Amino acid sequence: MGMLTITSMNDEEVYRSYSAELTRYATGLVGPFDAADVVTDACLKAFTSASWPGVANHRAYLYRTVLSVATDHHRSTLARRLREMKSASPETVHNPDIDIDVLKVVNRLSMQQRAAVLLTYWADLPVDGVAERMGVSTGAVKRHLARARKHLKEWLS
Amino acid sequence: MKKSDDQRMKDLTNRLVAMSPEPPPFPEEVTMTTPVRKPTTWKPLAVFAAAAVVVLLGFGIPFLLMNGGEPPVAGPDTTTTTSTPVETTTTSGLSTTTTAPIPVPVNEVGVSVFLFQSPENSFLGNPALVPLQFPVQLPDGSDDTDTVKAAINILGDPGITLAPIWMNAVPAGVEALEVRRAEGTDNALIIEMNEAFLDGAGGLLADFTMLNQMIYTATALEGIEEVHFIVNNEPIVAFGSEGLGLESSVNRESFQEHLGLIYLTEPIVADGDGTMQIVGISNTFEATVNLIVRNGAGEVVHEAFTSATCGSGCWGDFEFTVDEALVDADSVIEVFEYSAEDNDPANVITSPVTVIESS
Numbered sequence: 001m002g003m004l005t006i007t008s009m010n011d012e013e014v015y016r017s018y019s020a021e022l023t024r025y026a027t028g029l030v031g032p033f034d035a036a037d038v039v040t041d042a043c044l045k046a047f048t049s050a051s052w053p054g055v056a057n058h059r060a061y062l063y064r065t066v067l068s069v070a071t072d073h074h075r076s077t078l079a080r081r082l083r084e085m086k087s088a089s090p091e092t093v094h095n096p097d098i099d100i101d102v103l104k105v106v107n108r109l110s111m112q113q114r115a116a117v118l119l120t121y122w123a124d125l126p127v128d129g130v131a132e133r134m135g136v137s138t139g140a141v142k143r144h145l146a147r148a149r150k151h152l153k154e155w156l157s
Numbered sequence: 158m159k160k161s162d163d164q165r166m167k168d169l170t171n172r173l174v175a176m177s178p179e180p181p182p183f184p185e186e187v188t189m190t191t192p193v194r195k196p197t198t199w200k201p202l203a204v205f206a207a208a209a210v211v212v213l214l215g216f217g218i219p220f221l222l223m224n225g226g227e228p229p230v231a232g233p234d235t236t237t238t239t240s241t242p243v244e245t246t247t248t249s250g251l252s253t254t255t256t257a258p259i260p261v262p263v264n265e266v267g268v269s270v271f272l273f274q275s276p277e278n279s280f281l282g283n284p285a286l287v288p289l290q291f292p293v294q295l296p297d298g299s300d301d302t303d304t305v306k307a308a309i310n311i312l313g314d315p316g317i318t319l320a321p322i323w324m325n326a327v328p329a330g331v332e333a334l335e336v337r338r339a340e341g342t343d344n345a346l347i348i349e350m351n352e353a354f355l356d357g358a359g360g361l362l363a364d365f366t367m368l369n370q371m372i373y374t375a376t377a378l379e380g381i382e383e384v385h386f387i388v389n390n391e392p393i394v395a396f397g398s399e400g401l402g403l404e405s406s407v408n409r410e411s412f413q414e415h416l417g418l419i420y421l422t423e424p425i426v427a428d429g430d431g432t433m434q435i436v437g438i439s440n441t442f443e444a445t446v447n448l449i450v451r452n453g454a455g456e457v458v459h460e461a462f463t464s465a466t467c468g469s470g471c472w473g474d475f476e477f478t479v480d481e482a483l484v485d486a487d488s489v490i491e492v493f494e495y496s497a498e499d500n501d502p503a504n505v506i507t508s509p510v511t512v513i514e515s516s
Contacts, residue, residue, distance in 0.1 A: 012183050019180035027177040028170060036181040044184050071463065102172045108466050110476035112434075121163070122170035136478060137430035147436070149162070151474065155169060156162045 011047045014058050019043070022066055028118040029070040029111060031103055042069040063119075063133040071111045108151045112136075116144035264295045267511075268308040269377035269424050271370045272323040274506060276417055282504065284366045285417030286373055287323060290424040290511045301378055302336040305346060308374050309333040313353075322507060326358045326367040336375075345383040345406055346375060355388055357397020364397035365415035372407055373422070383408045413438075413472060418494070419446060419504045425490055427481040428513040435477040441494040441504070444468025446475045453487025486512045 019039060026035035026042075042065040046052055055061045106114060112134070119130040120141075131138045149156065267290045276282025293307040311317070313331035332351045339345035348371075357364040375384045383406040386393055393403035421437040439446050444467055450459035459479060467473030477492075484490075493505040 015183045019183075023180040024174040024177040028173045032176040032178055036178055040181045040184050097176060099172050099176055102169060102176075105169060106173055108474070110466065110474060111463070112476055112478055117166065118170055118174070121166040122174050136432045139428070139430035140432045140434065140478065143434060147476075149166075152166070152169070156165050 014062075015043055018059055018062055022062055024122075025063065025118060026066050026070060028106070028122060029067065029114050031106075032098065038066060038070050042066040045069060057132075060132050064135040067111070067115050067134060070115075105152065105155050109148050110144075112140075113144045113148040113151070116141050117148045120145060264297055264299065265292055266295060266304060267291065268293050268304055268311070269374065270308050270311050271373040271377075272325055273366055273370060274322060274417075275324060277503070277505070283362070283415050283417045284324070284326070284369075285504065285506050286369060286420040286422075287506060287508050288373070288377065288421055288424045289323070289509070290426060302338065302346065305348075305375050305378050305381070306333045306336040308377070309336075309348070309371055312370060312374065325370070326363050327370055328353065328356070328358060328367075339383075339385060339406075342383075344380055345385065346378075346381055347385045347387060348375060349390065350386055350388050352388055354386065355393065355396060357401075359398060361397070361399050362415060364399065364401060365412045367397075368401075368403075368407070369412050369416055372409060372411065376409055377423075417504055417506075419492055419506055421492065421506060421508060424511055425508050426511045426513060427484055429481070431481055432478050433481050433484070433510070435479065435490055435492060435508075437475055437492060437506075438472055439465045439468065439475050439494070439504075440470065440472045441465065441468050442497040444473055444475075445494060447493050447495060447502070448477045448479070449491040449493075450479060450483055451489045451491065453485070455489075458488075459483045484510045484512070486510065 022039050022042070023035050026038040029035075030038055042062065045068075046055075046062055046065045052061075109117065115134050116130055119125045119133050120127075123129075123133075125133065127138045127141050130141045134141065136144075269288045270291045271286045271288045273284040273286050275284055291308070291311055293304070293311070295303055295307060310333055312325060312327035313329060313333075315329035317325065317329070330351075330353045332353065333348050334351055335349040337347050337349075339347050358367040371386075372384055376382060385406040386396075386403050392405075395401070396403045418441055419437060419439040421435070423434070423436045425433060425435055427433045435448060437446075444465040446463055446465055448459075448461045448463070449457055452458050461477055461479070463475055463477055465473030465475040479490075488510045490508045490510060491502075491505055492508075493502040495501070496503040
């Protein structure tokens, strides 16, 4: 472990350009409770990566890193947060900004399925664009979407 | 997908993203921490078992099935097919090698057939399902119901023998005579079985395992969620040794409590598109599920872990995405959890990878 100082203005500009949408994306993946941590961890991971200086598409790279960090963020899953909220007192739970019903629905999906759904329906990306942001094939994106729709059958009906 | 479904999905994602907090500040100075991973500890017994499986199969025991004097249904170097003549599927095994692509008829298709693996401790655990992809020959003009019938009849084929690590609770001679769609629904099948089906598998847990194998195999067809078994065109009022009532439709959740705490729901297939998915259902401590990919020599080439959508008392879905470059036809996938009691691997599922090569 050690201290790391990031001073590159280029990185800071990149961060300012994309941090808001990355935070929204992370919210869709892990919920609002852990989204900021995921974005911070993902950006640190990206900026300190040996391959970062050669990255041409910063946006796609950061999206992939957010998904990767969100996937590894398993110890603070949305499911656990929902359980904690359920066991907490009503006063603690009450937060008009938190849409519990939507979180419960999304909790049915795997991380890859959440990413495919978000990038398709929130970011309005075509399948190849979703594949690029997820770092998977277009076939994999279609499979994730098909499985997500199956899990969201009640929501869709 | 209907337009209204698209609207619902957009609504869902918009409501989800609307909960987004403010972006965090630029991380100018941050303490870097390394996430703590559980150490991978393997008991000598587990190591021995894994080595034994590799050695056993490495000496040429057929991968899965040998069908009497006929060509094997699926086994070492068995070439199976997709519906496209330019593609071939090579069923993988622990000791097999990939065969060269061979043009095949369009009426030979791969179907998902669910076998099972016994728990480490049969007094404490339940059998776990493992789906494998098998080839079936279908006559021209066959439809989805013919595919389901053929898949179920692989399970009851009297010529089948299995490699030791996969088992089949469906007795030889059990046969689906007819499969048809239930009237008024588009997600249910009626399966007319022969009378041998009524005898079950010889014990209560075996009966449940047999039913789970058949239900999961039948509902592997996309869009099918329920099946209704009948015999002599009548509902089944007494099935197996305990006389289970099967008068109504059953689905994948009907006998889920009699399954192992981790099982797979789709065959593991590397179809050349860059990544492959390992998909299943689990009920593990804190919903954590672990994955190991081994090469043909038994060496670990990839490790990962993920969270199922539920755990610690409820069933959840899990999914791993693995780079296909990490696997070949000799690879073995293991899915398991670390025991909360002693941190040893528990509820271990072992599956081969089916490699599809496109010409």
